[in-house]
Amino acid sequence: MTRYIGGIDAGGTTFKCGLAQVGDDMDVNWVARLRVTTSDPLKTVDGCAEFFRRAMSDLGATTKDMTGLGLASFGPLNLDPESDDFGSLLGTPKTGWSGFGIRQAFVDALGVTVNIDTDVNAALLAEMSDGAAQGATNAAYLTVGTGIGAGLASNGLIIGRPRHPEFGHIPVARAKGDGDFTGSCSFHATCLEGMASVTALKQRFGDPIKWDAEHPGWDIAADYLAQACRAIYLTTCADKIVLGGGLMTSPFILPRIRRRFVEQMAGYLGMEDQDAESMIVTPKFGDDAGLRGAVLLVR
Numbered sequence: 001m002t003r004y005i006g007g008i009d010a011g012g013t014t015f016k017c018g019l020a021q022v023g024d025d026m027d028v029n030w031v032a033r034l035r036v037t038t039s040d041p042l043k044t045v046d047g048c049a050e051f052f053r054r055a056m057s058d059l060g061a062t063t064k065d066m067t068g069l070g071l072a073s074f075g076p077l078n079l080d081p082e083s084d085d086f087g088s089l090l091g092t093p094k095t096g097w098s099g100f101g102i103r104q105a106f107v108d109a110l111g112v113t114v115n116i117d118t119d120v121n122a123a124l125l126a127e128m129s130d131g132a133a134q135g136a137t138n139a140a141y142l143t144v145g146t147g148i149g150a151g152l153a154s155n156g157l158i159i160g161r162p163r164h165p166e167f168g169h170i171p172v173a174r175a176k177g178d179g180d181f182t183g184s185c186s187f188h189a190t191c192l193e194g195m196a197s198v199t200a201l202k203q204r205f206g207d208p209i210k211w212d213a214e215h216p217g218w219d220i221a222a223d224y225l226a227q228a229c230r231a232i233y234l235t236t237c238a239d240k241i242v243l244g245g246g247l248m249t250s251p252f253i254l255p256r257i258r259r260r261f262v263e264q265m266a267g268y269l270g271m272e273d274q275d276a277e278s279m280i281v282t283p284k285f286g287d288d289a290g291l292r293g294a295v296l297l298v299r
Contacts, residue, residue, distance in 0.1 A: 004020070006110075006112070007069070007072070007291050009122070014038055017052065041100045064112065068298040069106055070296065071102065072121070075164065076164070079116065079117065079163060122294050126296060132283050133281075137154075139242070148228075170191060172191065174195075196221050241280050242289075258273070258280050
């Protein structure tokens with residue numbers, strides 16, 4: 001039986017929307033897709049809802065004929081289904097979004113069941129299902145973009161529910177050569193996100209998309225992200241650590257992270273270069289991991 005399932009990867013910059021045709025084998029075939037610029041909450045929701053109405057109308061149906069909508073959202077989120085504010089944003093530096101009931105807004109706009117989780121949990125679900133972390137017992141998905149977040153799985157189950165990790169806000173040791181940068185996080189300043197997100201890197205070095213292979217920013221970012229991988233590995237015994245997000249599209253960063261990770265481990269637990277190469281990887285589904293995971297949330 002063919003079903004139509006909506007997915008949204010709700011990010012701080014854009015909301016990636018997709019309508020998928022999904023068979024009994026859960027093979028995902030995209031029928032229509034659109035990016036909606038993240039602006040104020042109601043305008044953003046309206047733009048996404050209009051996309052789904054139009055896409056279903058083109059199929060001779062309405063949004064009420066959708067099996068459901070999977071919403072993979074930036075956070076922090078209230079994910080406790082017993083809470084009156086289930087599916088709402090908590091305190092976030094994203095202007096106008098704190099306290100917004102994002103899940104209920106899409107229920108009201110589309111008249112469908114909405115399953116919600118964090119964007120990183122959804123991406124992790126996609127990569128563990130049939131991606132770069134397939135077959136892993138313990139795995140993590142770390143996204144490095146406007147902010148930094150992580151989804152963590154132990155013994156095949158995503159941890160933290162009914163809450164979720166806020167891994168981007170762990171403390172990190174200042175990288176060599178990073179000077180006296182005070183951090184970009186409005187809550188914790190020099191946390192992982194405050195030092196290694198694209199936002200933080202732009203503030204002291206300019207846009208990474210313009211950096212050449214020898215730019216010092218790569219080594220500084222790699223140091224912080226290696227610290228993050230070390231914390232994940234030593235805490236969760238991860239088989240796979242999948243690094244996604246805008247920064248990871250550069251060919252210059254992954255080898256540096258692996259090298260710094262091995263250096264930081266300093267021979268502990270016998271960690272060598274080939275172990276890091278096998279464990280620290282980029283997503284099979286690339287920029288689509290969160291959107292694909294959103295569809296899988298409906299499953």
